[in-house]
Amino acid sequence: MNLNKYKYVMLLVFVSILGAGSVSAATNLTATINGLFHKLQNMQTTKYNPAVPPLVWAKFPGVYESDVKMYFHGAPVDSTLRYAFGVFDNNMFATAWVTACLLEAYKYGKAPKPTTEMLDLSINFIMDHRNKNLNYTNSIMAFWPQIYNEKAKGYVSTPVNLLDLFNSTYLIDWDPVYQELDKLGLHHVTETIKRLLASRESYKHVFQIPPDFDDTSVNLGLGSLLKDFIVDFPTSSALWQSRNSNLSSIFTSMKHYAYKPTTNDSRVNTIDTRTYFYMRRFLEDVKAKNKSCP
Structure with missing residues (x-):
């Protein structure tokens, strides 16, 4: 077998292995998905x-x-x-x-x-x-x-x-x-x-x-x-x-x-400290520019 034929045969073998691996991976993925589905199904009361x-x-x-x-x-x-x-x-x-x-x-x-x-x-x-x-x-x-x-x-x-x-x-x-x-x-x-x-x-x-x-x-x-x-x-x-x-x-x-935030009604102008920390730049900008929020 000359070198070119050898390379060709090895390429075919390599492609076959890759194809088999892809099929195996797809099969494993399907099995995993089905297994997770049935696990969830069993977790429902x-x-x-x-x-x-x-x-x-x-x-x-x-x-x-x-x-x-x-x-x-x-x-x-x-x-x-x-x-x-x-x-x-x-x-x-x-x-x-x-x-x-x-x-x-x-x-x-x-x-x-x-x-x-x-x-x-x-x-x-x-x-x-x-x-x-x-x-x-x-x-x-x-x-x-x-x-x-x-x-x-x-x-x-x-x-x-x-x-x-x-x-x-x-x-x-x-x-x-x-x-x-x-x-x-x-x-x-x-x-x-x-x-x-x-x-x-x-x-x-x-x-x-x-x-x-x-x-x-x-x-x-x-x-x-x-x-x-x-x-x-x-x-x-x-x-x-x-x-x-x-x-x-x-x-x-x-x-x-x-x-x-710009109303005087405490029912709707009050937020928790965590949300305020996230929004503070926006609120400061609203106050500085004397804007009103809808």
Whole structure:
């Protein structure tokens, strides 16, 4: 075999290897995508699971799993605590986000098609987070399930599992626990637990929030996707539209609460410090030029 023929044969072999590798890579990618899809499918709760904290967490039908993690840091054991311990969180944002990703992955990325059951479970779970303090149909969404608060005389959005966890800590005699941890040389874990217990009433107070723009918007985005993909998901699209029959409630609320820094109304001219830090140059410019914001 002369040199040119040898080069030609080697080129054919090289191209064949590349082609085989591409097929193998494509096969592996498809397997990975399918595996992730089925993993997500298994992470969706299909029926109500009552809580027995801290061993079993309440799970509502339709929710996709997401967990609240405590920021334990320092020694290696703290890292283990951070990764090993989490509180199942029943929030609509994660479920709406995952559902939207599944729709887009199917439409644009050749992922498996979400079933009608998966979509309808999600939609019904999300719709249970509409603002219950309004006496009319609305699509203004809360992050967590809403529980009636006697003191506030209204519904508040609360993380039911976190509250159950905090409440269960009052049933435990912590002194023997501290003693055992100290014997094991885990005194810093003892200090972490003490610090968390000292803050539990503050956490219980903070974890009562109103509906907000983020959750309202992610639900609106999900509805938009379902409308775009109505040919593929006619039943679920119709369900979302039937459960969101008053979309004007969103825009009315947005205009009502929109930030207006140049007004004298404290209801709309006040923002949090983080947002102010981000916007301060703009606000300073508005004030310097005596402009007015719409």
